[in-house]
Amino acid sequence: MPLVKNGQIVADEFAAVADDAELPAAGSVLISAARFLADPDSLAARNSPLGVIWPNNRDVAELKPWLDRLALIALVFPTYKDGRAHSQARRLREIYGYRGELRATGQVLRDQFTFLVRNGFDALDVRKEADAHAFGEATHRYTEFYQPTGDGHRSALQLRRQRHLTSAS
Amino acid sequence: MYAYDDIDRAIVHERVDEFRDQVRRRLSGELTEDEFKPLRLMNGVYLQLHAYMFRVAIPYGTLSSDQLRKLAHVARTYDRGYGHFTTRQNIQFNWIALKDLPDALADLAEVGIHAMQTSGNCTRNVTADQWAGVAPGEIEDPRVWAEILRQHTALHPEFSFLPRKFKFAITASDHDRAAIKIHDIGLKLVRNDAGDTGFEVLVGGGLGRSPFIGRTIKPFVAGRDILSYIEAILRVYNQYGRRDNIYKARIKILVHELGIEKFAAEVEQAWSEIADGPLTLDDEMIEDIRSRFVYPAYEELPAEPDELRAAAGDARFEAWRANSVAPHRQDGYAIVTLSLKPAGGAPGDATAEQMDAVADLADKYSFGEIRVGHEQNLVLPHVARRDLPALWAALDGLGLATPNVGLVSDIIACPGLDYCSLANARSIPIAQELSRRFANPDTAALIGRLHINISGCINACGHHHVGHIGILGVEKNGEEFYQITIGGRADEGAELGVLIGPAVPYGDVADVIEDIVEAYLSLRQRPDELFVDAVKRLGVEPFKERVYATR
Ligand code: HEM
Numbered sequence A: 001m002p003l004v005k006n007g008q009i010v011a012d013e014f015a016a017v018a019d020d021a022e023l024p025a026a027g028s029v030l031i032s033a034a035r036f037l038a039d040p041d042s043l044a045a046r047n048s049p050l051g052v053i054w055p056n057n058r059d060v061a062e063l064k065p066w067l068d069r070l071a072l073i074a075l076v077f078p079t080y081k082d083g084r085a086h087s088q089a090r091r092l093r094e095i096y097g098y099r100g101e102l103r104a105t106g107q108v109l110r111d112q113f114t115f116l117v118r119n120g121f122d123a124l125d126v127r128k129e130a131d132a133h134a135f136g137e138a139t140h141r142y143t144e145f146y147q148p149t150g151d152g153h154r155s156a157l158q159l160r161r162q163r164h165l166t167s168a169s
Numbered sequence B: 001m002y003a004y005d006d007i008d009r010a011i012v013h014e015r016v017d018e019f020r021d022q023v024r025r026r027l028s029g030e031l032t033e034d035e036f037k038p039l040r041l042m043n044g045v046y047l048q049l050h051a052y053m054f055r056v057a058i059p060y061g062t063l064s065s066d067q068l069r070k071l072a073h074v075a076r077t078y079d080r081g082y083g084h085f086t087t088r089q090n091i092q093f094n095w096i097a098l099k100d101l102p103d104a105l106a107d108l109a110e111v112g113i114h115a116m117q118t119s120g121n122c123t124r125n126v127t128a129d130q131w132a133g134v135a136p137g138e139i140e141d142p143r144v145w146a147e148i149l150r151q152h153t154a155l156h157p158e159f160s161f162l163p164r165k166f167k168f169a170i171t172a173s174d175h176d177r178a179a180i181k182i183h184d185i186g187l188k189l190v191r192n193d194a195g196d197t198g199f200e201v202l203v204g205g206g207l208g209r210s211p212f213i214g215r216t217i218k219p220f221v222a223g224r225d226i227l228s229y230i231e232a233i234l235r236v237y238n239q240y241g242r243r244d245n246i247y248k249a250r251i252k253i254l255v256h257e258l259g260i261e262k263f264a265a266e267v268e269q270a271w272s273e274i275a276d277g278p279l280t281l282d283d284e285m286i287e288d289i290r291s292r293f294v295y296p297a298y299e300e301l302p303a304e305p306d307e308l309r310a311a312a313g314d315a316r317f318e319a320w321r322a323n324s325v326a327p328h329r330q331d332g333y334a335i336v337t338l339s340l341k342p343a344g345g346a347p348g349d350a351t352a353e354q355m356d357a358v359a360d361l362a363d364k365y366s367f368g369e370i371r372v373g374h375e376q377n378l379v380l381p382h383v384a385r386r387d388l389p390a391l392w393a394a395l396d397g398l399g400l401a402t403p404n405v406g407l408v409s410d411i412i413a414c415p416g417l418d419y420c421s422l423a424n425a426r427s428i429p430i431a432q433e434l435s436r437r438f439a440n441p442d443t444a445a446l447i448g449r450l451h452i453n454i455s456g457c458i459n460a461c462g463h464h465h466v467g468h469i470g471i472l473g474v475e476k477n478g479e480e481f482y483q484i485t486i487g488g489r490a491d492e493g494a495e496l497g498v499l500i501g502p503a504v505p506y507g508d509v510a511d512v513i514e515d516i517v518e519a520y521l522s523l524r525q526r527p528d529e530l531f532v533d534a535v536k537r538l539g540v541e542p543f544k545e546r547v548y549a550t551r
């Protein structure tokens, strides 16, 4: 499946490693939450980039102590109708200040791209090739948004407030 | 009326383009029906028994005359010349072709109407008291807040894939006409001791298979905090709402399973993470929305104009006036309800010609404004009392002056087996039969206020649980049967009705309802004891006895 990162189709530098497989000595790896939580401190101290696949029914607050040492958190959309990972993403980015790669995996389709990007995902493991190519078109459809999120885009209320203040002064 | 600005217009038009693209991909096979379904639902498109059904939002039930004319245009151009107003302050078109939907939406977008999130597992159209802004004694116009909520919940990136549908209703009156206690979140505008405006927040109400009356989760949330507080509720629900079982996925089940205290504690925790953040409203933001609600320039008019006095001798006018005309906050004006419940009609249906004519009457007599209420009637919110006789004469000619508002034939009914793919039984023909039986205005006046609600299946789209008399279609061995409940209500004293006994066959329903009404007439203490109040006092037994003794 194509990986779109910051708007570009890129090769995945992370190698997914199964729970029962040995971790390579070097290179970027992606492991399960269970494996990570069994020994987080030594894993986080590893010298190469580390990523964790976080299930959508587990509280992301558990990751707080290690956020600055994780290079990637992959959140899961088992079906695209299951929006739990949207809330997890916003909490990671906006409340806990996570700055590493935030990747959407699973049923990731074109029609959610805008939502995903607004919620703080910067990498999307896209289900369909054609969707990955349509990334630019799909994420530029909307020029205005009603809600403030951590994506830096001003919400309608904020924009109007600014106009209001400008016209009053 | 709320006036759209360039931001609102951009979003609505961009949404139409997005949907046009989605329909194109569906028609070309790029999207499977499975992938398309949640997308079309989020735009109000259902696949029904006979065709696609298209549900258009009427946020907080307010329409301009131009908007109503555009709805008439859609009915005429893309459908079969009529539309159906629903309990969700929506209008539904039953016969629209998928390929025409983008054009219909584009036409509606010209006047600032959309179908965003009228269905699907997202935050739905925000409903409000249909008398908002004109009812005497309101704290303030709740539509300002309903609009803030509409905007905040429209295309919300985090809450577009919730466990289940999510509905808000809002009122600013002590008398609740918005049924806030049967919504996922109900909001009541209140003022605290310091004189600040805020909200009593209720959560976990809802009907369907497991009906619940909403509970107060917080007695006062300041206006500035309302978005962050609601966001916290939704975040808890998104995370912990059950996704393993569609029948247990609504927030009411989560609240019920956790208990309101524990649920409230979860919400407090989630709120502590975001309170005082970017969602906090300030006065400029609220003022900006408030400033775009345009109110009529009322005149100083007499409360009892000559025109009214002259018409008082006309018994038909007086019968209509007695139940269709309500007091207005402005002296000399009235709120007028237009009954979409003619004897023998399908509740809530309006033809394109009627819609156009109502739009013209709104221009002439109601500053170009119309409301849609959850009882499936229309309202002209600002009618000068001197114009009432002329308005009545015009409505009478259109078949919109049936003098039954609030009475026994003002029936709420879902589409049932005539349109709905989920139905077990018919709803509309039952409503039609009952409305014929109770067509005599004198009998209806004698009975007084009595709400009958009919649903064609357990999903409760016709609010049967909270009807004074509720009628629920069930299926037994391939035949239509109906369960009857009594004593429900959807107002500030909301209660769920109580079943009176075994379900009755289709052919008996109207007789049974007549029996119940006759029992009430003989059992009530005084002529002004409402049916629901009599049921409350007496319990279901005497009614049950009357119905089943001879069957
Ligand atoms: C015609 C197609 C329709 C379909 C397929 C449909 C489907 C459903 C379903 C499945 C539910 C139950 C949801 C749940 O409890 O989780 C429901 C509830 C409801 N629907 Fe409909 N509906 C339709 C039309 C309508 C109409 C025409 C109205 C208004 C007259 C309406 C208003 C409602 C209301 C008020 C509820 C109960 C809300 C609650 O439980 O809080 N629906 N509908």
Ligand code: SF4
Pocket: B414, B415, B416, B417, B420, B421, B422, B423, B424, B427, B455, B456, B457, B458, B459, B460, B461, B462
């Ligand atoms: S109550 Fe049942 S039959 Fe009636 S509209 Fe809702 S889903 Fe259809």
